[in-house]
Amino acid sequence: MMDADPQAGSLEELAARPGGETVLTALARRCLIGISVAFLAALLFAPLAAVFVAALGRGIETYLETLADPDVQAAIRLTLLTALVVVPVNTVFGLSAAWALAKFEFRGKSLIITLIDLPIAVSPVISGMLFVLLFGMHGWFGSWLADHGISIIFAVPGIMLATLFVTFPYVARELIPLMQQLGNDEEEAAITLGSGAWMTFFRVTLPKIRWGLLYGVILCNARAMGEFGAVSVVSGHIRGLTNTMPLAIEQLYNDYDFTGAFAVASLLTLLAVATLVLKSLVERTGYRRR
Numbered sequence: 001m002m003d004a005d006p007q008a009g010s011l012e013e014l015a016a017r018p019g020g021e022t023v024l025t026a027l028a029r030r031c032l033i034g035i036s037v038a039f040l041a042a043l044l045f046a047p048l049a050a051v052f053v054a055a056l057g058r059g060i061e062t063y064l065e066t067l068a069d070p071d072v073q074a075a076i077r078l079t080l081l082t083a084l085v086v087v088p089v090n091t092v093f094g095l096s097a098a099w100a101l102a103k104f105e106f107r108g109k110s111l112i113i114t115l116i117d118l119p120i121a122v123s124p125v126i127s128g129m130l131f132v133l134l135f136g137m138h139g140w141f142g143s144w145l146a147d148h149g150i151s152i153i154f155a156v157p158g159i160m161l162a163t164l165f166v167t168f169p170y171v172a173r174e175l176i177p178l179m180q181q182l183g184n185d186e187e188e189a190a191i192t193l194g195s196g197a198w199m200t201f202f203r204v205t206l207p208k209i210r211w212g213l214l215y216g217v218i219l220c221n222a223r224a225m226g227e228f229g230a231v232s233v234v235s236g237h238i239r240g241l242t243n244t245m246p247l248a249i250e251q252l253y254n255d256y257d258f259t260g261a262f263a264v265a266s267l268l269t270l271l272a273v274a275t276l277v278l279k280s281l282v283e284r285t286g287y288r289r290r
Helices: 007-015 023-055 060-067 070-103 107-123 124-135 142-147 156-167 169-181 184-190 197-225 229-235 245-254 258-289
Strands: none
Touching: 007 124, 007 184, 023 142, 023 258, 060 070, 060 169, 060 258, 070 169, 070 197, 070 245, 070 258, 107 169, 124 156, 124 184, 124 229, 124 258, 156 197, 197 258, 229 245, 245 258
């Protein structure tokens, strides 16, 4: 008699082991994948498709005319300007805070970490109200600002301050655990060999955290362009002056200009999709190079 195929026996043994692939596990896996895809289609892909269908419902000419409207272009410029100012400031703050919290021990460290997390815990609308209470006409500094001709609330500086407040945790929270995980050994070795603080940062620390830094910057930029609650409170909704893209979408929708609202929303959606694509590329590249 011929001996049984040892390879077949080993395959049967693997299939019989706990956690091995069976008909039931394969069916469960496919059901879970199907549920996930259906959930994403219902809550993500379908709304995105509806935005572009509504935006282009009256033709490409109407779509381009909406984007060429002076008030819409002013909202686009203000959104980009706010991100251009806020993101670099938050990047510097995030690097500084992460360096201090990860590399040094001092009293009040846990309090600073709690304060960094504060904008995530507080509603954006409440954040906007805080700035109104501080810099509004009847706020703590409102009279002094009015006497010196300085406008913060219902002006561009208020929008930038509100956006700065709600977005400053992103870079710091991305870098703090990364720097803590990396430790101080390489920096201490560089300083021992005579390297200065700046050279140590640019030659040793920054190359190790560059992907985490870029990831935090992308998240910060995405939140800055899409922020609504805090900006809505401090902006005053002045067309052509203090409307960002999210606020312009709301005003167009309230004016029953649905095509215009969805046209601006489609542009903001494209910016969000581009941000997600860039985020995915950074994740994949960063993981490959670690």
